[in-house]
Amino acid sequence: MTSTGTTAGAAGSGRTADGLPVTRAEYCVIGCAEAWRGNGEVLASPMGGAIPAIGARLARLTFSPDLLLTDGEALLMGDVPAVGSPSEVTEGWLPYRRHLELVASGKRHVMMGASQLDRHGNQNISCIGDWSRPARQLLGVRGAPVNTLNNPTSYWVPKHSPRVFVEKVDMVCGVGYDRAAAAGPSATRFHRIPRVVSDLGVFDFETPDRSMRPASLHPGVTADQVASATGFPLTIPDEVPRTREPTPEELRLIREVIDPRGLRDREVRP
Amino acid sequence: MSDKTMTAEEAVGRLGSGMTVGIGGWGSRRKPMALVRALLRSEVTDLTVVSCGGPDVGLLAAAGRIRKLVAPFATLDSVPLEPHFRAARQRGAFELMELDEAMFMWGLTAAAHRLPFLPVRAGLGSDVMRVNPGLRTVTSPYEDGEELVAVPALRLDAALVHLNRADIHGNGQYLGPDPYFDDLFCSAAEHAYVSCERIVATEEFTKAGGPQTLVVQRHSVAGVVKAPNGAHFASCAPDYERDEPFQKHYVASAGDPEAWRAFTERFLSGGESAYQSAVQAWHEEQR
Numbered sequence: 001m002t003s004t005g006t007t008a009g010a011a012g013s014g015r016t017a018d019g020l021p022v023t024r025a026e027y028c029v030i031g032c033a034e035a036w037r038g039n040g041e042v043l044a045s046p047m048g049g050a051i052p053a054i055g056a057r058l059a060r061l062t063f064s065p066d067l068l069l070t071d072g073e074a075l076l077m078g079d080v081p082a083v084g085s086p087s088e089v090t091e092g093w094l095p096y097r098r099h100l101e102l103v104a105s106g107k108r109h110v111m112m113g114a115s116q117l118d119r120h121g122n123q124n125i126s127c128i129g130d131w132s133r134p135a136r137q138l139l140g141v142r143g144a145p146v147n148t149l150n151n152p153t154s155y156w157v158p159k160h161s162p163r164v165f166v167e168k169v170d171m172v173c174g175v176g177y178d179r180a181a182a183a184g185p186s187a188t189r190f191h192r193i194p195r196v197v198s199d200l201g202v203f204d205f206e207t208p209d210r211s212m213r214p215a216s217l218h219p220g221v222t223a224d225q226v227a228s229a230t231g232f233p234l235t236i237p238d239e240v241p242r243t244r245e246p247t248p249e250e251l252r253l254i255r256e257v258i259d260p261r262g263l264r265d266r267e268v269r270p
Numbered sequence: 271m272s273d274k275t276m277t278a279e280e281a282v283g284r285l286g287s288g289m290t291v292g293i294g295g296w297g298s299r300r301k302p303m304a305l306v307r308a309l310l311r312s313e314v315t316d317l318t319v320v321s322c323g324g325p326d327v328g329l330l331a332a333a334g335r336i337r338k339l340v341a342p343f344a345t346l347d348s349v350p351l352e353p354h355f356r357a358a359r360q361r362g363a364f365e366l367m368e369l370d371e372a373m374f375m376w377g378l379t380a381a382a383h384r385l386p387f388l389p390v391r392a393g394l395g396s397d398v399m400r401v402n403p404g405l406r407t408v409t410s411p412y413e414d415g416e417e418l419v420a421v422p423a424l425r426l427d428a429a430l431v432h433l434n435r436a437d438i439h440g441n442g443q444y445l446g447p448d449p450y451f452d453d454l455f456c457s458a459a460e461h462a463y464v465s466c467e468r469i470v471a472t473e474e475f476t477k478a479g480g481p482q483t484l485v486v487q488r489h490s491v492a493g494v495v496k497a498p499n500g501a502h503f504a505s506c507a508p509d510y511e512r513d514e515p516f517q518k519h520y521v522a523s524a525g526d527p528e529a530w531r532a533f534t535e536r537f538l539s540g541g542e543s544a545y546q547s548a549v550q551a552w553h554e555e556q557r
Contacts, residue, residue, distance in 0.1 A: 074447035095448040096296065100372050104391070126368065127359070131401050137359035139350060140323075140343030146372035146392035175395035183395035186416045190391075 022251065024199060025051060025264035027218040027243045028158075029254055031197040032111060033059040034244075035154045039109050041066040043076075043094075043102055048113030048156035050263040052197075053083050056111075057258045058250060070094055083259050100146065106190055108151040111197075112144060116169040117155060119211045119232045121193040123148075123174030131171050144173035149180070152192045158267045160198035162231035177210035199268045200226050202243055207235075216243040273438045276493045278308035278542060281463040284493070285309070285428055288337075290318040292378070292424070292459055294431030294452035295504060298324040298346040298512055300444070302432035302465050304500035304542050306330065309430075311541070320424055322374070322451065324504060325520065328354035329538075331363060332524070338365040340424060342374045346517055353524035369421075370398055375451060377424035382457035389418040429459035432501045433486065434509055435475065436466035440491030441484060443475050446507040449485045456490045465497040467509045499546055515556060516549060 032055025036044050044059065044067045046052030057080050060067040069077050071087045074096070078089030094102065102108050115138055116124040123144060129135030147153045153174060157164050172179055180191040196203040201217040214226060214236055223236040246254065254264070282305065285291065295301035306326045316337045321327055323344030330336050332354040344355035358364060369377065376388040389408050399405055399419070408420040431452040433442040442464045444452065456462035464486060475484060503520065505512035523533035537548050 093447075096371075096450060097375065100375055103372065126397075131368075131397070133362040134359055137351070137356040139345055140341060141368055141370055141396070141398055142343045143371040145370035145394075145396040145398055146390075148396075149391045149394060171401070172395070172397040179395040184417060186391060186418055187394040189416075191395075 022219075022246060023265065023268075023270045024218060024220070025268040025270065026246055026251065026254055028197060028199055028268050029055045029058060029264060030246050030250070031195075031202040031216070031218070031243050032056070032156060033062075034202070035111060035195050035197065036064050036067055036109055039064055039067065041068070041107075043068040043070070043108040045070070045108055045110040046156075048111055049158055049267050050083055050259070051158065051267050052111040052156045054254060054259050054264055057083070058253055061253055061257070062250060068092070080258070082257065082261070083263055084261060100143070103143065103146055103150050106151045109154065109194070110147050110151060111154045111156050112147065112174060114155045114157055114164060114174070116166045117157065117164055117196065118166055118169050118176060119234075120176035120178040121155075121174070121196070121205055121212065122169045122172045122176035122179055123155060124169035124171045126171040126173050128170055134170075141171070141173040145175065148175040148191060148193070149187055150190050152194050154194050155196045157196065157198040160200040160226070160229045162229060165230040165232060167232050177205055200229060213237075214240050216241045218243045271439045271488070274440045274488075274491065274494045275438050275469065276495060278304050278465065278495050278497060279311075281305060281430075281493045281495050282308040282312045282314065284461065284463075285312070285314050287314050287316045289314075289427040290320060290425070292426040292429040292455040293319060293321040293326045294429065294450060294455045295324060295326070295501070296322045296448070296450040297343075298348070298504045298517065299448075300432055300446060300450065300452075300501050300506050301326045301504040302430040302497075302500065303502055303504060304497035305430045305432070305463060305465050305495065307538065307542060307545060309335070310538060320378075320426060322371075323352060323355060325352070325517075328352045328524070331355055331358035332530070334363070336364045338367065340367040340369065340374075342369050342371040346521065348512065348514060349517060349521050353521050357524070366401075368398060368401055370396070373398070373419065373421045374424070375454070376421045378451055378454040378458045380421065380423035381425045382454055385423060387420040387422050390421050391418055393419040393421075424458060426455065426459035427461070429455040429462040430465070431455055431462065431486065432465045432497065432506065434467050434506065435470050435478060436464050436486075436494050437472045437475070438469060438494060439472070440464060440486070440488035440494055441472065441475070442466065442486035442491065443479060443483050444485050445479050445483060445509070453485045456486050459490075461492040462486070462490055463493040463495060464491050465495040465500045467498055467500065467506060469494065469496050497542070502546070502549065513549075516552065519552070
């Protein structure tokens with residue numbers, strides 16, 4: 001939960017046969033899984049944590065059965081093991097070089113993490129502070145520039161806060177809508193940020209100026225809570241949809257098949 | 271055919287201060303750590319290091335050997351942030367050419383193909399263009415007229431890579447899941463040095479894996495170094511996994527000057543066999 005959270009994670013109406021309420025982490029899984037709905041036969045690359053990985057596996061086991069998934073290294077999985085368990089069926093080989101080729105082909109939808117993210121979807125994972133001598137060095141740009149210009153790139157933020165959702169990122173790694181537009185048609189040609197999922201809601205950029213807006217808030221989350229946890233002004237319409245309830249079968253898959261060890265609860269506390 | 275076997279000291283003896291050195295592997299995976307440790311024992315410094323960084327970058331940065339780093343990241347995989355890389359960046363210890371992973375790959379490919387650059391879409395709109403003001407764009411001469419980034423060739427004076435097997439002539443074989451960019455590093459370099467877990471007779475290669483596992487060929491290799499456990503503490507699948515407890519010890523030590531002095535004293539003050547024995551003794555203490 002965020003510091004502004006006033007409700008428990010269990011807030012929805014969805015319940016399994018055993019009666020356990022749907023947790024915030026499970027709404028997050030649904031928010032992530034929905035990113036890959038209708039994507040067809042593309043690689044789903046969940047990179048920002050356990051919850052995107054659970055979401056991608058749920059999508060593959062339910063409404064997006066043609067998705068390709070990797071084992072986190074160079075193998076394409078022919079099965080859908082629980083997160084943290086080894087895959088036993090290999091359907092293909094995807095070493096880094098071929099992975100980068102796949103990125104350039106656009107047949108991939110990645111969900112990356114973000115140390116900072118601004119209203120236009122610019123993302124930073126490189127460093128905090130002045131790049132020439134950062135206050136905090138992080139990973140480096142990695143593949144964020146190539147990802148954002150070539151294949152759909154969504155983001156996962158497990159703890160929605162003003163430290164992550166900032167007015168201006170310190171180093172643009174993943175390219176946002178404003179920066180892509182300024183860079184010209186080669187940059188915008190394949191650029192798309194379908195959604196941002198956080199522990200508070202799902203966000204998109206379907207606005208006239210391509211700035212971030214809430215697409216749905218998770219049950220139990222208030223508009224004020226989201227506004228105060230976001231470091232830039234966020235327009236929240238009066239009628240914001242709620243993130244949908246998981247179906248009983250989806251809950252069973254999440255709890256018993258994909259994440260029986262409950263890694264999701266370590267990422268977003270119940 | 272010539273016998274190119276040499277010691278790690280001999281390989282490093284062919285390097286000079288101020289050189290551009292490419293280091294194979296990826297993060298904390300199949301890094302030529304025995305060669306890096308030999309480099310630490312030498313006087314060679316003022317290096318431009320080109321690497322998908324892991325503990326190689328960390329150790330060289332801690333020892334002050336890097337003048338400039340060319341990299342898309344530095345990480346220890348199971349530990350996301352490389353502590354010495356981080357500290358070195360935060361004290362402004364070296365110049366950085368921070369590139370996207372695809373830009374990095376095409377830069378090595380351009381060098382391997384003897385091209386001045388290769389065009390890529392990656393980088394446009396990102397701050398990679400801001401922090402590397404020397405990067406230029408190029409306009410497609412065809413009807414599309416697209417403007418793309420011209421990634422300059424990353425030419426290397428030398429490359430250091432670690433493979434599972436090699437023969438004495440410089441043919442190298444990887445048996446893990448990913449060749450990373452090791453063959454590109456060798457092809458982009460004036461001289462490449464391959465360390466390996468085991469030196470085998472050439473006819474042994476295809477018993478261990480199909481011909482596509484023979485990722486490095488002798489025409490691009492100047493020296494072969496036998497270095498069992500030579501990627502330690504990085505992984506070298508399938509020969510061994512990453513030494514996670516020791517990597518944690520490295521990270522913990524790196525965070526404190528006293529502890530780091532003790533770490534270098536204990537593990538890095540002698541030769542490679544002293545290192546391996548010290549690691550073994552450390553593991554026995556942990557039991």
